[in-house]
Amino acid sequence: MNNSFIEQAYKDLSDLVAIDTVSAQGRNLERGADFVQALLEAEGFVVQRFAGKVAPILLAEAGAGARTMLIYNHYDVQPESPLELWESDPFIVTERTDAAGVVRLHARGVSDDKGEFIVRLAALRALKAQNGGVLPLKIKWLLEGEEEIGSPSIENFVKTHAIALKADGCWWEFGAIDPSGRPILIGGLKGIICLELRAKVAESDLHSSYGAVVDNPLWRLAKAVSSLRDDTGHILIDGFYDDVIAPSKADLEAVANVPDESDALAKAYGIKGFLENASGARFFERLCLEPVINVNGFHGGYGDAGSKTVLPKEGFVKLDFRLVPGQHPNKILELLKNHLIKIGLPDIEVIELESSGLAARSDLTHPFMQTAIATARDVFGIEPVVEPSAGGSGPMQPFVDFIGLPVVCAGISNHKSFVHAPNENIVKAHFEKGLAFALEFFARVSKM
Numbered sequence: 001m002n003n004s005f006i007e008q009a010y011k012d013l014s015d016l017v018a019i020d021t022v023s024a025q026g027r028n029l030e031r032g033a034d035f036v037q038a039l040l041e042a043e044g045f046v047v048q049r050f051a052g053k054v055a056p057i058l059l060a061e062a063g064a065g066a067r068t069m070l071i072y073n074h075y076d077v078q079p080e081s082p083l084e085l086w087e088s089d090p091f092i093v094t095e096r097t098d099a100a101g102v103v104r105l106h107a108r109g110v111s112d113d114k115g116e117f118i119v120r121l122a123a124l125r126a127l128k129a130q131n132g133g134v135l136p137l138k139i140k141w142l143l144e145g146e147e148e149i150g151s152p153s154i155e156n157f158v159k160t161h162a163i164a165l166k167a168d169g170c171w172w173e174f175g176a177i178d179p180s181g182r183p184i185l186i187g188g189l190k191g192i193i194c195l196e197l198r199a200k201v202a203e204s205d206l207h208s209s210y211g212a213v214v215d216n217p218l219w220r221l222a223k224a225v226s227s228l229r230d231d232t233g234h235i236l237i238d239g240f241y242d243d244v245i246a247p248s249k250a251d252l253e254a255v256a257n258v259p260d261e262s263d264a265l266a267k268a269y270g271i272k273g274f275l276e277n278a279s280g281a282r283f284f285e286r287l288c289l290e291p292v293i294n295v296n297g298f299h300g301g302y303g304d305a306g307s308k309t310v311l312p313k314e315g316f317v318k319l320d321f322r323l324v325p326g327q328h329p330n331k332i333l334e335l336l337k338n339h340l341i342k343i344g345l346p347d348i349e350v351i352e353l354e355s356s357g358l359a360a361r362s363d364l365t366h367p368f369m370q371t372a373i374a375t376a377r378d379v380f381g382i383e384p385v386v387e388p389s390a391g392g393s394g395p396m397q398p399f400v401d402f403i404g405l406p407v408v409c410a411g412i413s414n415h416k417s418f419v420h421a422p423n424e425n426i427v428k429a430h431f432e433k434g435l436a437f438a439l440e441f442f443a444r445v446s447k448m
Helices: 003-017 029-042 114-130 154-160 208-212 217-226 249-256 262-269 280-289 329-342 367-380 397-401 428-446
Strands: 046-050 057-062 068-074 094-097 103-106 138-144 169-171 183-186 191-200 292-300 314-323 349-357 385-387 425-427
Touching (some): 003 029, 029 114, 103 428, 138 154, 169 367, 191 217, 191 329, 217 314, 249 280, 425 428
Parallel strands (some): 068 138, 068 169, 183 385
Antiparallel strands (some): 046 057, 103 425, 191 314
């Protein structure tokens, strides 16, 4: 690829990152949408703008040909806090070389998801130049500014505009390159439901001596939480697994062939050990194909220095369930409520939080998926890692169910990208490799 395209891509990335589009705080979302729209229109895209619940949704189209690719990205980012942990301004792209000699670009959104958007835009710019100013395939590009707050507008938008969004396949907003340089391609996402359990025993905190006669809300919450899974992580709620759709033969073969990186993950994050001592295929089977429950936080009572002999009046626990195809958040909510009644905790209030969604998983044998896999193999010169699903969640299900699209994740993140954390980054070499992949992927889909 011509160096001028690469340099323009770096400039576009810096300019876009400089707009602090923090959806959780409603910051600069209109301005961010304006900038993205201007970038697209400069490349010949016709852009329609729709009002979302929090931020604008952009639907852009350009090109012509027998094949159509839908691209999904988002222009919002997570809050930058805690600011004191950043080693440079979070909204200025800063180049630093790490202890291993790897050159990285640091900034909020440089990986999630502004870097991914800019890579694809730059590749389309280069592809158009190679073809006399014309794109050899039709591109439909859907961008939102609410992904980091659970995409509250996207399901209804996709359902309403399903015909307009028809394509041969969808390129999702993220992807990764592993420490050995292998591209990681993913064909699905888990569903999610986020909940809060609340227990209250009084209208005021009490002296702890009353613990002899008054129950403690934190004991009740501890009982509730400890009843939800066993020591291996298997969930103990009656009926929880009833609707799970078994993974396909291709899904199981894919996880069996994923290189074992459990040791690398443990070293990167200082993990003491894995559930079931899982490694190899079992590690990725759990991560990609099985549901899980997480305790996100346990709150209540005294937590400052020293002791305070108090019986707290109330407490709460935040949970999330990561779900697989077949499981519905509404049913999981009801099963949980029934479980709490069954174990003698009918007083615990269950509150559904804003983030919920269904799982999605694409057919790894679909021609669009196989084209992505072959492109990665040839561009990177190594067999790619193919995962049937990521362990995380996102609004992919409407694209699979309402439009009927195969969806592939392929991108430029890395295992130390610190996405959502201070010092978010991408490897500079991955950015340029991602440009080469995107250019070839677009070209191959146009001939698919």
